[in-house]
Amino acid sequence: MSAVNCSYEITGTGPALYMVHGIGARKSAWNAIVEGLKDSFTCVVYDLRGHGESPIPKPPYTLGELVEDLEALRQQLGHEKIHVIGHSLGGMIGPAYAHAHPDRILSVGLLSTAAGRTEDDSSKLKAVGEAMQEKGVIPVLSTFVERWYSDAFIQAQPEKIQMRLKQVEDTPTDVFLSVFWIYATTEMAPWLHKIKCPCLVLTGELDGGCNPRLNRLIDSQLSDSELVILEGLKHSILMEAPQRVLKPLKQFLIKQL
Numbered sequence: 001m002s003a004v005n006c007s008y009e010i011t012g013t014g015p016a017l018y019m020v021h022g023i024g025a026r027k028s029a030w031n032a033i034v035e036g037l038k039d040s041f042t043c044v045v046y047d048l049r050g051h052g053e054s055p056i057p058k059p060p061y062t063l064g065e066l067v068e069d070l071e072a073l074r075q076q077l078g079h080e081k082i083h084v085i086g087h088s089l090g091g092m093i094g095p096a097y098a099h100a101h102p103d104r105i106l107s108v109g110l111l112s113t114a115a116g117r118t119e120d121d122s123s124k125l126k127a128v129g130e131a132m133q134e135k136g137v138i139p140v141l142s143t144f145v146e147r148w149y150s151d152a153f154i155q156a157q158p159e160k161i162q163m164r165l166k167q168v169e170d171t172p173t174d175v176f177l178s179v180f181w182i183y184a185t186t187e188m189a190p191w192l193h194k195i196k197c198p199c200l201v202l203t204g205e206l207d208g209g210c211n212p213r214l215n216r217l218i219d220s221q222l223s224d225s226e227l228v229i230l231e232g233l234k235h236s237i238l239m240e241a242p243q244r245v246l247k248p249l250k251q252f253l254i255k256q257l
Contacts (some may be wrong), residue, residue, distance in 0.1 A: 003065070003072035006044035007053035007119040012038030015106065015257065016079035018070065019045045022088030022112075022180045024168040029087065033244035036250060040257070041083070046073060048090075050175030051118045059178035063186055064181075068096045071236065074104060083253060085109030085200075087238055088210065089183040096188070097197045107256045109200045109249060112235050115188040116217035125184040130175070137176050141165055147208055148236035160239060192221035199225040200252040202245065204233030226252065 009027060011034050019030040027045035034043040047054040048068055049061060070093060074082055083106045086094035091113025098105040114121075132140045145154060145161060154161065168176065199222045203215040212229050219227040226246045230237060237245050 004049040004057055005076070006045055006046040006049060006055075006069050006073055008073060010042060010044050010076075010077070012041055012043045014039075014041045014081060016074075016077070016081075017043050017083040017085065017100040017253065018074070019043065020070065020084065020086035020090030020093045021045075021048065021051075022090050022185055024051070024171045025087075025164075026167055026175050029238050033085075033238065033246055033249065034116070036243075036246040038252065040250075042079075043072070044077065044079075044082075044253070046070075048177070048179070050215060051171055058173060058174060058181075059172075060189075061090065061175075061178045061182065063182050064100075066093050066182070067100050070097050071101055071104070071160050073165075078103075081106050083107045083256065084143065085111060085249065086113070088112045088113060089179055090233065091210075092186050092188060092255055095192065095195055095199070096186075098197055099191055102139060102196065105197050107198045107253065108195065109202065110215075110218060111200075111202050111239055111245065111249075112204060112207055112210045113218070114214045115192060115221070116214055117187065120208075122184070129180055129184055132180065137173050138169060144168075145220045148234055149240055150206070150232060150234055152241045157240075164239060165238070189217065189221060193211045193223065196223055198252075198256055200228065200249065201225050202228040202230065202237075202248060204235060204237050205229050205231045206233060207235045210235060213225065220240060 023071040091110040
């Protein structure tokens with residue numbers, strides 16, 4: 001299992017804060033969050049393997065490989081210990097990193113992610129994955145729009161949504177499907193209790209796949225965590241409401257200084 005040298009950008013000063021995007025996204029997903037944190041933290045954003053400007057090793061990928069890409073980046077940049085925040089799949093990579101490298105982690109932010117899925121939850125995800133394998137990713141994209149954004153945002157910001165869909169279209173299909181299946185089949189519940197660093201658990205009230213029920217379970221399994229539910233939001237909180245994410249995130253991170 002060899003790590004990939006991922007494309008990254010560094011902004012700001014202070015303790016190192018690594019930001020991990022989700023499926024088919026890019027490091028630019030964090031731009032607004034970086035703006036709000038760069039005065040207090042050295043913000044490191046990067047493209048996951050197969051995404052954006054990072055190398056594209058042949059899929060399938062594993063969660064362990066995504067974790068080791070993050071560790072390779074930490075070693076490359078020479079940060080002794082790091083804060084990690086992740087969105088969606090990134091919200092699984094962060095705690096998995098803390099589990100694998102407990103001596104390197106300061107805190108974890110789990111944003112819009114899932115653990116403790118029921119059989120029904122898992123079967124719905126499996127059906128989406130199978131539909132994409134059968135029909136292709138692009139024909140299924142319209143269902144993602146409804147899952148990711150509130151109706152008001154869909155009406156008000158069509159150009160932003162088109163930009164996001166273009167990112168998905170520009171992600172190689174086998175890469176997108178590979179990371180989707182990592183997200184769909186990862187179950188963090190058995191090992192979340194082993195994570196001892198401070199954690200922020202945050203999701204949108206109306207996020208169907210990463211709903212408050214699953215996030216309350218995540219919060220209950222972690223030994224040192226706080227839970228935030230953002231009213232009226234679905235999955236794509238970094239794009240739709242970055243300032244609403246930033247406020248509790250900054251409060252949490254500042255407490256760790």
